[in-house]
Amino acid sequence: MCLALPGQVVSLMPNSDPLLLTGKVSFGGIIKTISLAYVPEVKVGDYVIVHVGFAISIVDEEAAQETLIDLAEMGV
Template structure:
C-alpha cells in the first residue's frame, strides 16, 4: 500500500534553470524535498500531500491534522518528530 503524507511547505526554489519547482516540506519536524510540478499554484505555508517525493494535492490545515491523528492512532508516525504542531489540540 502506498500512502501520501501531509506536510507544510517551508520554502520553494527552482532548479534546472528555473524549469522545476522544488519545496522543502516539513513533516512533523522532518524536512524533505518534494517536487511541485503537479501543483504550480502551491506556495509557502500551504499543506500538501506528498507521495514518493511529489506533492500531488493541496489540503487545508484541518485535513492535514486529521491525517496526522489517524497515523498517530495506528502507530505509523515512525520517525517523525515534533508532530504535536500538526495534531489537533486536545482539550
C-alpha cells in the same frame, strides 16, 4: 499498499521550468526536498499530500491535521 502523507511547505526553490519546481516540506519537523511540479500554485505555509517525493495535491490545514492524528493513532 501506497501511502501518501501530508506535509507543510516551508520554502520554495523557484525554477524557470515549472516542471522542475521543488520546495522544502516539513513532516513533523523532518524536512525533505519535494517535487512541486504537480502543484505549481502552492505557497509557503500550504499543506500538500506527498507520495514518493511528489506533492500530488494541496489540502487545507484541518484535513492535514486530521490525517496526522489518524496516523499517530495507528502508530505510523
